[in-house]
Amino acid sequence: MITTERAEDVLIVTLDRPERRNALTPSGLDALEAAVTDTDAPVVYLRGAxxxxCAGADLDVVADLEDPRAFAARGQVVARAIADSESVVVAGIDGAARGGGVELALACDLRVGTPEATFAETGVKLGLFGAWGGTARLPRVVGEGEAMDIALSGRIVDAEAALRMGLISRITDDPRAVADELAANDHGALGVLKRRLRDDDGRTEQERREADAFADLHAAAEFDRT
Incomplete structure (x- = not known):
């Protein structure tokens, strides 16, 4: 489900479950966390096959959760591992990012999309929401107004709109080249800049409340498995 390849100073991490649009299971979350933490590469490039x-959490898994609060908290830990990684993490988004896939991208230090990149927080249509730290990160990235629009509508945001609101910083046919560009810079400076720009307090309580709210909604949700 998660594959890695080292290309000089860039670790390429691939969400490799294309038949399920790279939807993540608990074991996939574990593997993703390990990939971004167990590396000395100055730059990690996260992509989907x-x-x-990434379609976010596998809905078959979500429907059968015995402890939705713990599942939300686990996703938050993985997103936090991406954000707190010693490496600079670049998300290369080619195609759909949905729900938890958007949240994993938000946790990355840089998001670069192809012209085919699209984003949506579709959980609201199912009576849920992505609970991997997105309610804290999304308004910080795009502003409260845009975040409310994206989260409450569930609408699909195309690459040009994502660029305008700051959800991605560039549109390019080759997002991987941006990771290589960063890796060509001084590695010590990259790490220091990331830590200073990432300096943030108060998120733990926000994430706890997010997981609680997800669990409450999950208890009332009806899942269509057709």
């Missing part, structure tokens, strides 16, 4: 970046 096939025609999607």
């Amino acid at each position: 096939g025609d999607a970046f």
Whole structure:
């Protein structure tokens, strides 16, 4: 489900489950956390296999959760591992990012999309929401107004709109080249700059409340498995 390849100073991490649009299971979350923490590469490039970046959590897993609060908290830990990684993490988004896939991208230090990149927080249509830190990160990235629009509508945001609101910083046919560009810079400076720009307090309580709210909604949700 998660594959890694080292290309000089860049570790390429691939969400490799294209038949499920790279949707993540608990074991996939574990593997992703290990990939971004167990490396000395100055730059990590996170991508999806096939025609999607990541569809978020596997809905078959979500429907059968015995402890939705713990599942939300686990996703938050993985997103936090990406944000707190010693490496600079670049998300290369080619195709769809949905729900938890958007949240994993938000945790990355830089998000670069192809012209085919699209984003949506579709959980609201299912009576849920992505609970991997997105309610804290999304308004910080795009502003409260845009975050409310994206989260409450569930609408699909295309690459040009994502660029305008700051959800991605560039549109390019080759997002991987941006990771290589960063890796060519001084590695010590990259790390220091990331830590200073990431300096943030108060998120733990926000994440706890997010997980609680997800668990409450999950208890009332009805899942269509057709």
